[in-house]
Amino acid sequence: xxxxxxxxxxxxxxxxxxxxIAKEIIETIVFVLVMxxxxxxxxxxxxxxxxxxxxxxxxxxxxxxVERYSRFYRTPKRGDIMVFYPPFERLKNTPCRVxxxxxxxxxxxxxxxxxxxxxxxxxxxxxxxxxxKYTVFINDKPLEEPYVKSPYDYPQCSETVTCxxxxxxxxxxxxxxxxxxxQDGRYWGLLPKDRFIGRAVTIFWPPKRTKRLF
Numbered sequence: 001x002x003x004x005x006x007x008x009x010x011x012x013x014x015x016x017x018x019x020x021i022a023k024e025i026i027e028t029i030v031f032v033l034v035m036x037x038x039x040x041x042x043x044x045x046x047x048x049x050x051x052x053x054x055x056x057x058x059x060x061x062x063x064x065x066v067e068r069y070s071r072f073y074r075t076p077k078r079g080d081i082m083v084f085y086p087p088f089e090r091l092k093n094t095p096c097r098v099x100x101x102x103x104x105x106x107x108x109x110x111x112x113x114x115x116x117x118x119x120x121x122x123x124x125x126x127x128x129x130x131x132x133k134y135t136v137f138i139n140d141k142p143l144e145e146p147y148v149k150s151p152y153d154y155p156q157c158s159e160t161v162t163c164x165x166x167x168x169x170x171x172x173x174x175x176x177x178x179x180x181x182x183q184d185g186r187y188w189g190l191l192p193k194d195r196f197i198g199r200a201v202t203i204f205w206p207p208k209r210t211k212r213l214f
Contacts, residue, residue: 042068042069043067043069044067046066047064049063053114053182054114054177055181056149062205063203063204064201066197066200067198067199070199076199078116078118081114081116082200083196083198084111084197085197088188111197112174114185115175117136118167119173120169120170122138123138123165124138125163125165126164126186133151134154134179149177149178149180154179161187162185162186163186165185165190168190170193170194171192173191200213
């Protein structure tokens, strides 16, 4: 504790010895960083879409607004398009990595974007009919999915592709809208709730594709 106080005391002395212009620059940088952290943590952020896994809802190059404020008053709902850290992504909690996640600067942690399909406490089955059309069943009831690119373009169930899930509390099943080209919960399992970053609410760029996502 004494060493920490000593370090802060030395930093304060160095800061006080700076000329007014240097002080103003440092104060401006600190203010900007604090505001970025506050906005990203409590309000939202901007993301871009790098892959085709959410076709036709989201296309490569789309810029979206991801809100984070609704987590304070609502739980995630079926159909929400969420940005999250996949369960296999190891999140290091070193000061630099935490700061990069909070500010978005030089962040190397991989984030995915998928749609919530299965909720806590549900049984989910993905089954084809005789024509090869796949349907998602929630507690044995078919789910209407007008956003799916093609109900026929699905990978077959196998040891690496899971088609049935019993979802425990605080877990969710995430699937891409482009079911034939999406690395999602069928491959890596269920997503813990604490991995959510925020909910995609709007495409704002390019202008011709501007629309709400809920």
